[in-house]
Amino acid sequence: MTRFRTEERQAQIIDEAIRIIHEQGYSALAIRELARQVGITEPAIYRHFTSKDEIIAGILDRVLQMSDTLLSDLAGISSAREKIRRFVLFHFDFLSENPEITSVVFSEDIFRLNPILRLKLQKIVDSRYQVLRSFVDEARREGSLVDTDAGDMTILIIGTIRLIVLDWRLSDFDFDLKARGDRILRTLERLIFTEDPELDKQLEGRRE
Amino acid sequence: MTRFRTEERQAQIIDEAIRIIHEQGYSALAIRELARQVGITEPAIYRHFTSKDEIIAGILDRVLQMSDTLLSDLAGISSAREKIRRFVLFHFDFLSENPEITSVVFSEDIFRLNPILRLKLQKIVDSRYQVLRSFVDEARREGSLVDTDAGDMTILIIGTIRLIVLDWRLSDFDFDLKARGDRILRTLERLIFTEDPELDKQLEGRRE
DNA sequence: ATTGCGTTAGTTATCGATCACTAACTAATG
DNA sequence: CATTAGTTAGTGATCGATAACTAACGCAAT
Numbered sequence: 001m002t003r004f005r006t007e008e009r010q011a012q013i014i015d016e017a018i019r020i021i022h023e024q025g026y027s028a029l030a031i032r033e034l035a036r037q038v039g040i041t042e043p044a045i046y047r048h049f050t051s052k053d054e055i056i057a058g059i060l061d062r063v064l065q066m067s068d069t070l071l072s073d074l075a076g077i078s079s080a081r082e083k084i085r086r087f088v089l090f091h092f093d094f095l096s097e098n099p100e101i102t103s104v105v106f107s108e109d110i111f112r113l114n115p116i117l118r119l120k121l122q123k124i125v126d127s128r129y130q131v132l133r134s135f136v137d138e139a140r141r142e143g144s145l146v147d148t149d150a151g152d153m154t155i156l157i158i159g160t161i162r163l164i165v166l167d168w169r170l171s172d173f174d175f176d177l178k179a180r181g182d183r184i185l186r187t188l189e190r191l192i193f194t195e196d197p198e199l200d201k202q203l204e205g206r207r208e
Numbered sequence: 209m210t211r212f213r214t215e216e217r218q219a220q221i222i223d224e225a226i227r228i229i230h231e232q233g234y235s236a237l238a239i240r241e242l243a244r245q246v247g248i249t250e251p252a253i254y255r256h257f258t259s260k261d262e263i264i265a266g267i268l269d270r271v272l273q274m275s276d277t278l279l280s281d282l283a284g285i286s287s288a289r290e291k292i293r294r295f296v297l298f299h300f301d302f303l304s305e306n307p308e309i310t311s312v313v314f315s316e317d318i319f320r321l322n323p324i325l326r327l328k329l330q331k332i333v334d335s336r337y338q339v340l341r342s343f344v345d346e347a348r349r350e351g352s353l354v355d356t357d358a359g360d361m362t363i364l365i366i367g368t369i370r371l372i373v374l375d376w377r378l379s380d381f382d383f384d385l386k387a388r389g390d391r392i393l394r395t396l397e398r399l400i401f402t403e404d405p406e407l408d409k410q411l412e413g414r415r416e
Numbered sequence: 417a418t419t420g421c422g423t424t425a426g427t428t429a430t431c432g433a434t435c436a437c438t439a440a441c442t443a444a445t446g
Numbered sequence: 447c448a449t450t451a452g453t454t455a456g457t458g459a460t461c462g463a464t465a466a467c468t469a470a471c472g473c474a475a476t
Contacts, residue, residue, distance in 0.1 A: 025321045152395035159371030187360035
């Protein structure tokens with residue numbers, strides 16, 4: 001009988017829950033099986049979470065942490081244009097190494113009904129939107145963005161990321177997401193940024 | 209005891225199934241309740257579908273029919289640029305009047321596990337992609353598109369549509385999707401189409 | 417037209433499996 | 447020794463699916 005402190009067990013439980021959702025879908029997330037995978041019994045789960053919904057809430061919190069990683073990753077960058085670039089690349093990088101997360105992100109349907117989970121999901125979606133939106137606004141002030149609605153521009157970028165990731169998921173993760181992301185980023189850049197031969201040359205050099 | 213021919217009943221069952229998924233989520237789709245809503249008993253459902261999965265397959269077929277409506281809607285249009293415009297508007301129009309369909313479209317997670325359903329879903333996604341892709345290729349030949357990768361451009365457009373629709377769903381359908389669609393289409397057009405003052409004037413006139 | 421009959425859409429009743437969750441008890445930790 | 451992480455055993459509810467039976471339809475022969 002190996003005992004763990006509740007924070008550790010909670011983390012283990014959420015890890016396993018994400019893995020199960022990823023491998024077998026949300027409908028396969030049964031407390032019994034979840035407990036078995038963690039190596040404890042069903043009632044032991046209820047020592048650490050009062051209900052199944054609370055476990056789901058924990059999963060969403062885990063996804064929300066991604067935003068912190070993102071922001072610290074972008075901390076030192078001054079150019080807004082570069083921030084947008086890195087925002088896009090970060091998502092492909094992060095999801096490439098944490099594919100299980102995509103299963104959570106694309107399971108909106110599970111959360112839509114439950115008001116608490118739904119609010120949490122909206123918070124995640126909105127937080128990501130706000131982060132990018134601030135960069136887009138900044139880039140417009142810099143003059144490095146094509147003159148269009150900043151909100152629409154933000155939707156366009158996130159929508160593109162999401163669809164590439166969905167495609168990756170449906171293909172069973174069998175293409176190189178980072179490489180695909182790099183390609184589509186170039187297309188995006190050509191569309192949304194103003195011509196800047198000097199900067200373009202720099203970017204081109206960095207890529208090789 | 210009112211009897212229906214099996215094609216009629218199948219249609220009724222699929223209608224109700226979509227409604228239940230939309231209102232209560234996929235996990236609430238129980239054969240018993242589905243039968244009750246249709247006005248028959250549980251085993252009667254199994255007269256018309258051999259399994260629950262086959263009902264889901266029927267739902268996906270229904271969504272696939274959307275492509276036919278789309279294509280006939282776009283039949284008489286000659287300009288590729290106008291076809292792309294109409295492709296985008298069609299989606300916002302159609303989903304605006306059939307919001308239940310969004311619940312199916314955003315429930316990829318249900319289908320990912322089952323190989324048959326998954327293939328059906330991929331077929332739907334791909335068919336929509338191919339349609340738009342052909343317009344994008346055509347527009348490039350016309351010279352009305354900015355010079356970028358046609359595949360990426362297609363992804364960008366569909367991704368934008370999807371994210372707007374997701375946003376609409378998460379907001380509980382409480383903004384005017386068609387108006388929002390019209391707005392983002394203008395942004396999209398400004399980004400992807402080449403400058404064409406003559407055509408722009410025509411389009412501007414038509415909008416008012 | 418009416419009858420007779422095979423086909424098919426429906427019924428009632430029930431199956432075993434599995435779900436989330438809990439009461440009551442036990443052993444490890446600090 | 448108090449607290450807390452774990453256990454065994456079991457709750458009622460609900461799931462998808464089926465066996466056995468019945469009533470309505472459609473069509474051919476009278």
